[in-house]
Amino acid sequence: MDVSWEEFGWERLADGVGRRRLPIWDATVGLIVGEDSVLMYDTGSTVREGAELRAQAQALLGGRRVTHIALSHPHFDHILGTAAFAGAEVFGAVGVDALMRRERDDIRRSAVAQGVAGAEAAEAADLLVAPAHLVSGEWTLDLGGRQVLLANVGPGHSGHDLAVLVPGSPEVVFCGDLVEESGDPQAGSDAIVSRWPAALDRLLSLGGEEAVYVPGHGAAVDASFVRAQRDVLAARFGVS
Numbered sequence: 001m002d003v004s005w006e007e008f009g010w011e012r013l014a015d016g017v018g019r020r021r022l023p024i025w026d027a028t029v030g031l032i033v034g035e036d037s038v039l040m041y042d043t044g045s046t047v048r049e050g051a052e053l054r055a056q057a058q059a060l061l062g063g064r065r066v067t068h069i070a071l072s073h074p075h076f077d078h079i080l081g082t083a084a085f086a087g088a089e090v091f092g093a094v095g096v097d098a099l100m101r102r103e104r105d106d107i108r109r110s111a112v113a114q115g116v117a118g119a120e121a122a123e124a125a126d127l128l129v130a131p132a133h134l135v136s137g138e139w140t141l142d143l144g145g146r147q148v149l150l151a152n153v154g155p156g157h158s159g160h161d162l163a164v165l166v167p168g169s170p171e172v173v174f175c176g177d178l179v180e181e182s183g184d185p186q187a188g189s190d191a192i193v194s195r196w197p198a199a200l201d202r203l204l205s206l207g208g209e210e211a212v213y214v215p216g217h218g219a220a221v222d223a224s225f226v227r228a229q230r231d232v233l234a235a236r237f238g239v240s
Helices: 047-060 096-102 104-113 118-126 193-207 223-237
Strands: 011-014 017-021 028-033 038-041 068-070 089-093 133-135 138-142 147-152 162-166 172-180 212-217
Touching: 011 212, 028 047, 028 162, 028 212, 038 047, 047 118, 089 096, 089 162, 096 104, 104 118, 133 138, 133 147, 147 193, 162 193, 172 193, 172 223, 193 223, 212 223
Parallel strands: 038 068, 068 089, 089 133, 172 212
Antiparallel strands: 011 017, 017 028, 028 038, 138 147, 147 162, 162 172
């Protein structure tokens, strides 16, 4: 299985764990493969992009389908492809479901403002899939022969930040936009900046010193990068 990740345009991170860096915004999509189930972390910026990811994953996995989705946070470039995954169980941080329904039009406007075609943004907003499974603390998900931990580590970058820890050698932590490598961390109007450094402390406690940390945008990093970014954010926002 793992020898084919790069052939299909994905980056192998560990046994049965990979990610794809999407074009334009360099957003991360993660894929975690168990014996029985397959988890995708984030789904892209449009239904079309989600369908492309679905097809790529099925080709990579010999026809197996994505069965579970975890959404890192409710920004358009991470969630608007979810409707392409019919039947998948969708997870998110507690409260994100109500926010997505309430702010559906704001999400659409944000996508258009960032360059998504109006028709594609409208389609994705109309078909927006809010998580049915809400994580208030931690949720262990059994994929068959592999358990992963969904952790509500926010707020920080947004009010609803969900990370995924994949045990193994190495351990892999999907961070969402709590960590960014290809640019400075972005603090929009929904960021809870006073609590962002503490969210990164929680990420580091999950993964430890030897884990691979996968940012929402950019190349995979190590614990020292996350710690340095935590300190930069603390100084930037005047919090400890």
